[in-house]
Amino acid sequence: MPVRALWYDRAGLHLIDQRRLPVSKITRTYRRVEDVAESIRTMVVRGAPSIGVAAAYGMAIASSQKGWTPDRAAKLLGATRPTANDLFVGIEAVRSAWASGEDPLEAADRYRQQIVSECQAIGFAGAPLFAKRSNVLTHCNAGALATVEWGTALAPLRVAHDRGVDLFVWVDETRPLLQGSRLTAWELTQERIPHAVIVDNAAGYFMRKGDVDAVIVGADRIARNGDVANKVGTYEKAVVAHENGIPFYVAAPFSTFDPKMPTGAGIPVEERGEEEVRSMGSRRLTPSRSGVRNPAFDVTPAKYVSGFVTPLGVIPPSRVRSIRRPSRSPG
Amino acid sequence: MPVRALWYDRAGLHLIDQRRLPVSKITRTYRRVEDVAESIRTMVVRGAPSIGVAAAYGMAIASSQKGWTPDRAAKLLGATRPTANDLFVGIEAVRSAWASGEDPLEAADRYRQQIVSECQAIGFAGAPLFAKRSNVLTHCNAGALATVEWGTALAPLRVAHDRGVDLFVWVDETRPLLQGSRLTAWELTQERIPHAVIVDNAAGYFMRKGDVDAVIVGADRIARNGDVANKVGTYEKAVVAHENGIPFYVAAPFSTFDPKMPTGAGIPVEERGEEEVRSMGSRRLTPSRSGVRNPAFDVTPAKYVSGFVTPLGVIPPSRVRSIRRPSRSPG
Numbered sequence: 001m002p003v004r005a006l007w008y009d010r011a012g013l014h015l016i017d018q019r020r021l022p023v024s025k026i027t028r029t030y031r032r033v034e035d036v037a038e039s040i041r042t043m044v045v046r047g048a049p050s051i052g053v054a055a056a057y058g059m060a061i062a063s064s065q066k067g068w069t070p071d072r073a074a075k076l077l078g079a080t081r082p083t084a085n086d087l088f089v090g091i092e093a094v095r096s097a098w099a100s101g102e103d104p105l106e107a108a109d110r111y112r113q114q115i116v117s118e119c120q121a122i123g124f125a126g127a128p129l130f131a132k133r134s135n136v137l138t139h140c141n142a143g144a145l146a147t148v149e150w151g152t153a154l155a156p157l158r159v160a161h162d163r164g165v166d167l168f169v170w171v172d173e174t175r176p177l178l179q180g181s182r183l184t185a186w187e188l189t190q191e192r193i194p195h196a197v198i199v200d201n202a203a204g205y206f207m208r209k210g211d212v213d214a215v216i217v218g219a220d221r222i223a224r225n226g227d228v229a230n231k232v233g234t235y236e237k238a239v240v241a242h243e244n245g246i247p248f249y250v251a252a253p254f255s256t257f258d259p260k261m262p263t264g265a266g267i268p269v270e271e272r273g274e275e276e277v278r279s280m281g282s283r284r285l286t287p288s289r290s291g292v293r294n295p296a297f298d299v300t301p302a303k304y305v306s307g308f309v310t311p312l313g314v315i316p317p318s319r320v321r322s323i324r325r326p327s328r329s330p331g
Numbered sequence: 332m333p334v335r336a337l338w339y340d341r342a343g344l345h346l347i348d349q350r351r352l353p354v355s356k357i358t359r360t361y362r363r364v365e366d367v368a369e370s371i372r373t374m375v376v377r378g379a380p381s382i383g384v385a386a387a388y389g390m391a392i393a394s395s396q397k398g399w400t401p402d403r404a405a406k407l408l409g410a411t412r413p414t415a416n417d418l419f420v421g422i423e424a425v426r427s428a429w430a431s432g433e434d435p436l437e438a439a440d441r442y443r444q445q446i447v448s449e450c451q452a453i454g455f456a457g458a459p460l461f462a463k464r465s466n467v468l469t470h471c472n473a474g475a476l477a478t479v480e481w482g483t484a485l486a487p488l489r490v491a492h493d494r495g496v497d498l499f500v501w502v503d504e505t506r507p508l509l510q511g512s513r514l515t516a517w518e519l520t521q522e523r524i525p526h527a528v529i530v531d532n533a534a535g536y537f538m539r540k541g542d543v544d545a546v547i548v549g550a551d552r553i554a555r556n557g558d559v560a561n562k563v564g565t566y567e568k569a570v571v572a573h574e575n576g577i578p579f580y581v582a583a584p585f586s587t588f589d590p591k592m593p594t595g596a597g598i599p600v601e602e603r604g605e606e607e608v609r610s611m612g613s614r615r616l617t618p619s620r621s622g623v624r625n626p627a628f629d630v631t632p633a634k635y636v637s638g639f640v641t642p643l644g645v646i647p648p649s650r651v652r653s654i655r656r657p658s659r660s661p662g
Contacts (some may be wrong), residue, residue: 022618038544062403171621173608175506175530176618181608198620199506199608200532201564205600205629208566231531235539236567239574269536277504277512277530283612285509290502290516291527298536 003144005050006057013044013057018145018179022186031064033073040080040087043177046317047146048220049115052090052255056108059094063104070098082268083229083297085221086115089255112148118253120148121311126156126216126251128309129314130165134213137170137203137241140231141183142218142251150302152218152251154187156309161193169195170212172203174231176276176294178228200233204240213240216249216309222257226302226317227264238304250300251309264299270328274297291312334475336381337388339439345586346376347396349476349510353517363395365406371411371418373536374508378477379551380446381584383421387439391424394435401429413599414628416552417446418575420586443479450481457547457582460638460645462498465544468534468572470636471562472514473549473582481578483549483582485518487640490621492524494536498525501543503534505562507607507625535571546572547564547580547640553588556649557633558595563626569635581631584641585656595630603627 006015012031020026020043028044030036036058039045045054055077062073074095090111097107130136140146142153150160161167169188174180175238181197188195196208206212215237221229228234228250261267274292280283286292291311302317310323335347343362350373351357359375361367367389370376376385386408393404405426409419418655421442427529428438461467471477473484482489492498495577500519505511512528529537546568559565559581572579592598605623610616617623632647641654 023615044341065338094519112577172618173506175532176503180551181617186618189618189620194622196624197608197617198624199563201532201562202624202626202629203566205626206624208629231532232530232536236532236571239535240567240570243570243574277528280611281614282352283614286512286528287506287520289519289520290512291525292528293527293533293537295533295536298533298539320373 003190004150005036005145005148006045006054008057013054013061015039015054016145017044018183019043020048021182025113029250031061033065033068035057036061037076037080037109046179047141047153048084048218048256049088049119049253050145051084052086053112053115053148055087056090056094056111057089059098060104060108063098070095080110081270083220083270084116085258097167103155115147115253115255116149118311119147119152119155122152122251122253122309123150123159124157125311125313126309127159127163127251129214129249130156130160130167135164135168135170135211136211137172137215138184138238139172139217139237140174141179143184143187145183145187146218151156152253153216154184155251157193161191167193169193170203170206171195172200172233173197174233175200179231179247203237207240207244209245212246214247214249216251219252219256220297221261221267222250222252222320223261223264223267224259224321225263225318228300228305229264229267229269230300231295232298235298235300238300242304247306248304249307250305253311254323257323258321261318264301267299269298270296333480334497334521336476336479337376337385339388344385344392346370346385347476348375349377349514350374351514357475362392364389364396364407367392368407368411378472379417379549379556380450380478380483382415382441383417384479385427385444386418387442388422388430391435391439391570394429401426412601414551414601416589417586420583438532439507446478446586447480449642450483450486451476453483453582453640454481454486454490454512456642456644457580457640458490458494460545460580461487461491461498463564464497466499466501466542468543468546468568469515470503470511470548470565470568471505472510474518475513476514476518477549483584484547485515487547488524489522490580492522496616498524499539500524501534502526502528503531503564504520505529506531510562534568538571538575538577543577544557545578545580550581550583550587550593551628552598553651554585554592554595554598555590555652556594557608557636557651558596559596559631559636560600560628563629566629566631569631573635578637579635580638580640585640585654588651588654595632598630600629601627
């Protein structure tokens with residue numbers, strides 16, 4: 001069974017609680033838009049495409065609750081996390097349907113299907129980048145958990161692996177929330193793709209040693225000039241890859257491209273709570289009198305990106321400006 | 332009271348257990364060379380200059396145990412950790428004294444005093460780099476805990492702070508063992524130097540934002556051409572600092588410079604056990620079927636180093652080749 005981050009049925013919106021993996025695989029069910037919003041804010045569900053779909057279902061759920069309007073529900077869900085463009089695209093897909101009298105649930109289902117088929121198309125578009133035996137580094141989790149199914153960065157690796165290519169994946173653990181060691185490693189284990197978890201600090205060590213042939217990551221928002229907001233640490237990996245002549249790819253569905261954002265300088269970077277850095281479970285990691293800063297994302301300038309893996313193929317940063325979702329989605 | 336990582340008296344060698352800070356400040360006492368070796372291997376004591384001094388006292392302790400020769404004790408202690416040059420310099424300082432009939436304990440005391448006065452000299456030599464209000468980033472712990480007293484990277488910051496300079500320190504947490512969030516943050520708290528702990532991934536974010544004026548780190552071994560082995564992650568910070576035009580300084584006593592090592596390519600990089608990455612206390616962080624790699628150090632090429640802060644002053648990489656400890660140590 002392939003991994004699915006979320007699904008909807010009459011009982012409500014079901015989310016795998018991504019905070020608990022890989023220790024426990026727990027599914028939580030949500031029946032109120034307020035609770036869907038909280039699940040996004042607290043990262044029960046995370047990954048830009050997945051939170052877009054969760055928010056789309058949150059809108060659909062709101063439409064059958066008393067006292068909610070399309071705009072009020074959109075405002076609540078849109079205030080959960082500021083960086084991922086997909087959140088706003090997912091909300092708008094259902095808001096506009098609801099406001100114009102269409103079935104909000106059908107709109108949410110359609111949005112989910114679109115994201116899943118775009119991620120599948122990313123897999124086929126990107127797989128030729130890994131046609132030969134490759135050691136590939138990835139940061140954070142841009143797998144099925146982040147995108148409902150398939151993944152963005154991981155989709156080409158799944159397809160290449162299925163085709164019998166000998167792949168090895170370096171998995172940055174991705175502090176503070178360890179989406180790499182907990183989630184990406186778990187997905188790769190499910191698919192039996194060989195991999196090793198490393199601390200984020202070690203990525204440069206293996207790049208410089210010649211043990212990394214390519215880097216591929218997902219994205220939370222891509223500006224018109226090709227600047228990329230993604231999980232904090234992505235910028236460092238991109239700079240060090242560039243310095244070592246290693247190609248650096250960013251994989252994303254149409255919903256991550258923000259045509260209204262000229263450059264990365266305008267992308268809001270969420271700063272999350274100190275506790276994510278101060279402690280791990282019951283263990284305190286910092287003196288209580290020390291300050292803590294916890295930006296969740298950073299912005300990688302387009303000049304470090306070798307190519308964007310999109311549902312329509314691999315494009316250079318210069319072509320991001322003109323990217324459009326076709327009237328009929330591929331797949 | 333300034334922090335002291337270790338001291339020796341009739342009861343034996345006393346080490347602050349650095350694995351337990353900042354939660355508990357526990358001192359352990361060692362009376363057998365086998366136990367001193369184990370304390371170095373398991374990182375009760377860590378930091379290149381501190382492990383050099385601990386090993387020097389380990390040699391002195393061996394000289395009063397039955398059945399130990401200078402060479403046998405040197406071999407045991409030298410096999411604990413491969414990367415730090417100071418370990419071998421500290422061992423040799425006592426081995427040669429012991430082998431030639433001098434008092435090994437006096438030789439160990441002399442070695443400790445030399446390291447402490449060199450670190451103090453580093454503080455005064457480096458403080459002018461931070462003569463104005465500065466935001467300074469550091470990686471790992473190169474403070475008093477790492478060097479017995481004063482520190483290497485932290486010594487100039489202590490001196491500048493004492494002179495009233497308005498300093499703010501960005502503290503990389505330094506996975507996997509968190510020497511930044513646990514040890515550097517603790518030392519800065521003791522000295523009331525303003526600081527914030529960040530995950531290692533966030534260093535580049537703050538550099539690119541313009542919030543970092545300089546980077547200063549310690550070192551485990553410096554080759555003749557100026558290549559620097561230091562805690563894993565140092566290389567990434569150096570590359571990203573270089574990319575952003577931020578000066579990158581390496582502070583070290585004479586014992587860290589290895590005149591027998593032509594370039595960084597020959598420096599052995601210790602790879603430590605998987606458990607450091609797999610779990611935190613009782614909490615599992617990776618799937619059990621996932622692989623793990625855990626290099627403890629990396630090598631930063633000399634071209635990324637703006638200057639070496641030595642007891643004799645700040646020198647460029649090109650002058651590392653000719654660095655010599657003066658016949659009388661400064662201080």
